[in-house]
Amino acid sequence: MPDLGFLSASHDGSIRLWAQSGEVLLEMIGHTSIVYSVDAHASGLIVSGSEDRHAKIWKDGVCVQSLEHPGCVWDAKFLESGDIVTACSDGVARVWTVRDGMIADQMEIDAFDSLISQYKLSRKKVGGMKLDELPGLDALTLPGTSDGQTKVVREGDNGVAYAWNMSEQRWDKIGEVVDGPDGVGDRPILDGAQYDFVFDVDIGDGEPIRKLPYNRSDNPYDAADKWLLKENLPVAYRQQIVDFILQNSGQKDFSFNPSFRDPFTGANAYVPGQPSHAAATPAKPLYKHIPKRGVLVFDVAQYDGILKKMTEFNNTLRSDPANTDKSMTEAEVSRVGAIVKILKDTSHYHATNFADMDIALLLKVIQAWPPAMMFPAIDLVRMLVLHPHGASLLIKHVENNNDLLLDVIKKVTEDSALPANLLTTVRVLVNLFKNPSFHYWLQRHHSQILDAFSNCYSSPNKNLQLAYSTLLLNYAVLLIEKKDQEGQAQVLSAALQIAEEEGADVDSKFRSLVAIGSLV
Known part of the structure; x- marks a missing residue:
């Protein structure tokens, strides 16, 4: 190049x-x-x-x-x-x-x-068998012979596993089966690695289907922890994910392997009801979560809700004689709809572009509208920075003496700051880490940004706590890469505040601890 x-x-x-x-x-x-x-x-x-x-x-x-x-x-x-x-x-x-x-x-x-x-x-196999050799749904008309008996049937282009429920005399759907552990050459691959299982997990709420990889030799609790962190999901889901893994991998009677070595101390695993094992020879530490590599983003948006709220606020301004001049024109409202249409079409991000006026319009709304009405426009900017061309246009507004992003930060963190504005703005900053073009700006202003949102760690709003801890985690990744020791010290101090906060949400604490572990 x-x-x-x-x-x-x-x-x-x-x-x-x-x-x-x-x-x-x-x-x-x-x-x-x-x-x-x-x-x-x-x-x-x-x-x-x-x-x-x-x-x-x-x-x-x-x-x-x-x-x-x-x-x-x-x-x-x-x-x-x-x-x-x-x-x-x-x-x-x-x-x-x-x-x-x-x-x-x-x-x-x-x-x-x-x-x-x-x-x-022609290539798809399930449990070592070709998909076209699997029985159809009519196989489920025959009752099972024992509780928990599994059967894989063909549904369209997929193999789907069912388990027999003896008490209710019915087949319960487990989920789609990508492949089983038989036939190493045909084991499913995810992110360049082969696994015994790759499960599809639907967490609902309009979220995309997630891929959960698992090997029979894995500790299901470790696998769940690692997956939840990677997928940016709450730690509260941990036991549900472990139960899901055990049920779908046929390991309902899972027990810890006594030969397990704690990766931090080298000691054996504790087994309830048995005496503690003597400490083993210290093993080389194997840290699963630290140092954190790569950044997290908030990439799911309810676009229809954002448009609805912006239209509602705009109508309110238009009907108020004192604020009519701050409202958007019909052409500008239409343009916001066009922006959303581009952002929804993620498969064509490489071929779609925004106009300079699109960025200027959103920034104008954020600057001109009353604080209570800013958050949907800020949320739209959060998604816009994940679009390559949108990010390249936005950075033009922060690389000159008139840094509009810093102006927005100042406006949303003034006295009587609203949680909705703080939440959406912190999420914008989190998503900026995804684009390397913003790394210099984020590093240069790290002190100003962290100071501005320093009170978020004690907010009663759990979503705001999580967004702030994610900001700290992303900053830890960036500043370690940039070898910025002064910045690392500030992030460490802020992360420790969350770790020590009694009322902090468990997911926020977890991310702050990952940041601390990465920094030290």
Whole structure:
């Protein structure tokens, strides 16, 4: 990449951008198998091809789109036009475009989709058997023979596990089965690693399906802790996740292995009802949660609720003669709807752009509207910073003498600060860590930002506590990377306040402890 360095594709599923001096500038994680090729375009986009059957498009280190293929993607290259050509193991070269006039007709698109489905069906195995060999739903008309007996049946393109409930004489659905531990070569892969199980977990509330990996040799409590932290979920779910793992992996009678060694002390595990084991030879510490690598973000939004609230507030201002001049025009309201439409379409983030006026409009609303009405616009900015082009436009408003983000921070933290404004603003700051372009700004203003929100640790609002502790955790990751010892000391002090706060939420304490562990 001119003026930056060079790219490498790796056997571990990662792509790296290197400086000519040999320093790693950026690491891109997303492929689940060997990456065979990587290429860059003058626009700044990067494309990679992998054995996981996907060509991925990257912008500013973030995967903005995945192009699925009916086989391994041996090579992927940009054409001068910005189109992408891929070479697949099925012997076909394909050209991918965002230009409307060049897109294939619907018949060809349908044929390609059918090819993908057929490939998946032919390759998919469940418990060591081919999917098309599994019985259909009619197999559930026959009663089970013992309580807890499991049966896997075919539902569309998936294998679904059921367990026999003897007391109620019915089959209870367990969930989709990706694969079992039989047949090492066919074990499911997630994030470049093979597992005995990869469960689909639906936590509801409109959240996306999460992937939960697990090996039979794992301690289910450790697996649950690690997964909850990775997925940015409350620690309160821990026992539910452990029960889910034990039920779906057939380990209902799980007990700790007496040969277990505590990773911190090297001692044996404590088993209730038995004498304590003597301390073993100290083992090399194996820390599962520290140091924290990568940042957390708040990437789920109720867009319909945000639009509804902004429209409601705008109508209130418009009907008030003293505030009519602060309300949005019909054209501006329409533009907010267009912004939301772009943000909802995450699969086309690499090809969608905002206008400068879009950022200016949201910032104007935040600056002009009364404090009690600011939070939905701030929440929209929270999601906008996760869009590559949106983030690149926003940073223009913070890299000059008129730093509008600092102005917003000052406004929301003034006397009688409202929890909704504090919550949405802290979440904006948390999401800024996702884009490397903001790292310098975040480091430069870390003291000012942490001081401004220092009282959040004792807030009765648990969501605000969690957002603040996440901000500290992200700052710990960044400042460790930047070797900023002064900044690390301030983050450590703030994290200790949360850890020592009796009324702090358990999830907030957990993240503060991860930050402390990473820093020390």
